[in-house]
Amino acid sequence: MNPLRSYFQDFIGLFFPELCAACGRNLFKNEEVVCTNCVYHLPVTNHHEDPDNQVAQQLWGRFPFEQAGAFIYFRKGNNVQKLIYQLKYNNRPEVGIRMGRLYGAVLKRTGLWSLPDYILPVPLHPSRKKRRGYNQSECIAKGLAEIMGIPVISDKLCRTENTGTQTRKARYDRYENLKEAFVVKDSASLENKHLLLVDDVITTGSTIEACSLELLKLKNVRVSIAALAFTG
Ligand SMILES: [Zn+2]
Secondary structure (H helix, E strand, C coil), X not given: CXXXXXXXXXXXXXXXXXXXXXXXXXXXXXXXXECHHHHHCCCEXXXXXXXXXXXXXXXXXXXXXXCEEEEEECCCCCHHHHHHHHHHHCCCHHHHHHHHHHHHHHHHHHCCCCCCCEEEECXXXXXXXXXXXXXXHHHHHHHHHHHHCCCECCCXXXXXXXXXXXXXXXXXXXXXXXXXCEEECCHHHHCCCEEEXXXXXXXXXXXXXXXXXXXXXXXXXXXEEEEEEECC
16 A cells, blocks of 8 residues: 555544444454454354255245355344444445455355356345445445455346335235346346355345346356345
């Protein structure tokens, strides 16, 4: 880094220290977005080591997939909930990139996951993306892609209609609501590929299911699932 810029950042940091997105304490100079202590204590699922993990079990029988898993557990009040909040509602896209890099390192290290050809973030409806300024799943995908050395494709799988707020709807309604909400553009470019679908949080899996069913209509496509967090 330019020494002058670094000096300037240190100077600014005296007044506005950068804070850990999880615990809120001041970050050290060598720490990025999330402090070392919070990274060390992340409630990891180790799903990547178990093909029959909870996410896979939740998706079994709904659509065929190669591998599925999530990185960390989302619990009410835990640091993961705080990180997701920062990522989705507090204009901190860098949280997604940082967490995606951490997840990517784990997936790469184990070597148990066969490498996909492309990484596809679950799309947001354009109006919501415009409001938020970014797609949080795309941020996670970018971090994963950087470490795994796989390209991100974010303009082929698209959301067609605003499905509104999901949280208060029952699972069946939610699924009905999501039907026809995803379309694939330029499908030839995805044919014969293994695609890694990336989402922020998996709860019922209905969004992932709707995306996958759309992608699986394409010729000889295989799908894998990686979510940052799992609520189960
Ligand atoms: Zn922290």
